[in-house]
Amino acid sequence: MKLSDLTTLGIGGPIQGVIKVKSHQELKEAIRKLPADGKGFLLLGGGSNLLVSDSGYPGIVIKNEVTGIIRDKNNLTVQSGTNLQDLVDFANSSGLCGLENLAGIPGTVGGAIYGNAGAYGQAISDHLESVKVFDVISYQILDISKHDCQFSYRNSVFKRSRYAILETVFSLSSADSKKLKQISKETIKKREVKYSPGIKCPGSFFQNIPIEKLPAKILAKLPKEFILFNKVSAGALLESVGAKGAKRGDIKIAPYHANLFINDGTGKAEDFYKLAREYQGKVYEKYGIKLEPEVQLINFPPLV
Numbered sequence: 001m002k003l004s005d006l007t008t009l010g011i012g013g014p015i016q017g018v019i020k021v022k023s024h025q026e027l028k029e030a031i032r033k034l035p036a037d038g039k040g041f042l043l044l045g046g047g048s049n050l051l052v053s054d055s056g057y058p059g060i061v062i063k064n065e066v067t068g069i070i071r072d073k074n075n076l077t078v079q080s081g082t083n084l085q086d087l088v089d090f091a092n093s094s095g096l097c098g099l100e101n102l103a104g105i106p107g108t109v110g111g112a113i114y115g116n117a118g119a120y121g122q123a124i125s126d127h128l129e130s131v132k133v134f135d136v137i138s139y140q141i142l143d144i145s146k147h148d149c150q151f152s153y154r155n156s157v158f159k160r161s162r163y164a165i166l167e168t169v170f171s172l173s174s175a176d177s178k179k180l181k182q183i184s185k186e187t188i189k190k191r192e193v194k195y196s197p198g199i200k201c202p203g204s205f206f207q208n209i210p211i212e213k214l215p216a217k218i219l220a221k222l223p224k225e226f227i228l229f230n231k232v233s234a235g236a237l238l239e240s241v242g243a244k245g246a247k248r249g250d251i252k253i254a255p256y257h258a259n260l261f262i263n264d265g266t267g268k269a270e271d272f273y274k275l276a277r278e279y280q281g282k283v284y285e286k287y288g289i290k291l292e293p294e295v296q297l298i299n300f301p302p303l304v
C-alpha cells in the first residue's frame with residue numbers, strides 16, 4: 001500500500017499498513033499496539049495537507065474515521081474524523097454561525113484543528129471551546145482548554161505534542177440558516193477559481209507571514225500590495241521571483257497562483273520538494289524572508 005492513495009496530492013511511497021479506526025476505543029487500541037515512543041505511526045485525517053516522501057513512511061498509518069456531531073443548544077460536540085464540510089453543513093442547517101466561511105476546505109475536523117485551518121477571515125479555532133485528546137505517550141485522555149491549545153495563524157500546540165485529537169466542542173451563535181448556506185455556497189464558488197475540482201494539490205504550500213513576525217526593516221522594503229489582512233502574502237513573494245508556471249518533472253506551480261503546487265499526474269515528491277526549495281531560496285535571496293511550509297512534510301529533511 002502507498003500513501004499516494006491516501007493523500008489529495010496523490011504522492012507518497014509505501015507504508016507498512018493502514019489501520020482504519022471508527023471509535024475512540026479502536027483508535028486507542030491501535031496506538032497501544034504500536035511502539036510506546038509514539039513515533040511508529042502517522043495519524044491521518046483526509047490527507048489534504050501532506051507532502052509524503054517517495055520512499056514513503058516507515059511505519060503504520062492510522063486513518064481516523066471516527067465521525068459524529070451532537071448538538072446541545074448552541075454547542076456542537078464533534079468527533080475528530082468528521083469531514084469538515086459535513087460540520088459546516090450541519091452548523092448551517094442548524095442556524096449556527098461561525099464556521100460557514102470554512103466551506104470547501106478538504107479534510108477532517110482533527111486535521112483542521114491541528115493546523116488551525118481557516119479561510120476568508122475565519123479559523124477553526126474562533127469558536128472552539130475545548131479539545132479532548134489521547135496522549136499517545138502516557139495513554140491518558142486529557143481535556144485541553146482553548147487557551148492551552150495555543151492557537152495562532154496556522155499553528156497550534158498539536159504541532160508540538162504527541163496528542164491524538166479525539167473530539168472538540170464548538171460554541172456557536174444563532175443566525176439565519178438560509179443566509180449561512182448562501183455564504184458557504186458563494187465561498188465554494190470563489191474557491192473553485194483557485195482549486196478546480198479534482199486538483200491534485202495539498203492546498204497552499206507556504207504560509208503567509210504575520211507582519212509582527214518580520215523585522216521593520218524588511219517590511220518597509222515590501223510593496224504595500226504584498227500585505228493582506230496583516231499578513232505578507234507568500235503567493236505575492238513567490239510570484240515576484242517568477243514562480244508562476246514553473247515546473248519540475250510532473251510538478252508545476254499554477255500559472256495563476258504562485259503558492260499552488262500541483263501534481264500533473266505522476267509527479268514525484270522529490271521534484272515537489274526541490275521546486276519548493278528552489279523558490280523558497282529565491283524569496284530568501286531577494287527579501288531575506290524564509291518562507292515556512294504550511295503543508296506537513298513526512299519523511300523529508302525540514303525545509304527551514
Ligand SMILES: Cc1cc2nc3c(=O)[nH]c(=O)nc-3n(C[C@H](O)[C@H](O)[C@H](O)COP(=O)(O)OP(=O)(O)OC[C@H]3O[C@@H](n4cnc5c(N)ncnc54)[C@H](O)[C@@H]3O)c2cc1C
Pocket residue numbers: 008042043044045046047048049050064080081104105106107108109110111112113114115116117118119158163164165166195199201202203204296
Ligand atoms: C484543494 C485544497 C484546498 C485547501 N484550502 C485550505 C484553506 O483554505 N485553508 C486551510 O487552512 N487549509 C487548506 N487546505 C489544507 C488542508 O485541507 C487543511 O489543512 C485540512 O484542515 C487538513 O485536514 P486533514 O484531515 O486532511 O489533515 P491531514 O492532511 O490528514 O493531516 C495533516 C496533519 O494533521 C495531523 N492530524 C490529522 N488528524 C489529527 C488528529 N485527529 N489528531 C492529531 N493530529 C492529526 C496529521 O498527523 C498531519 O500531521 C487545503 C487543501 C486542499 C487540498
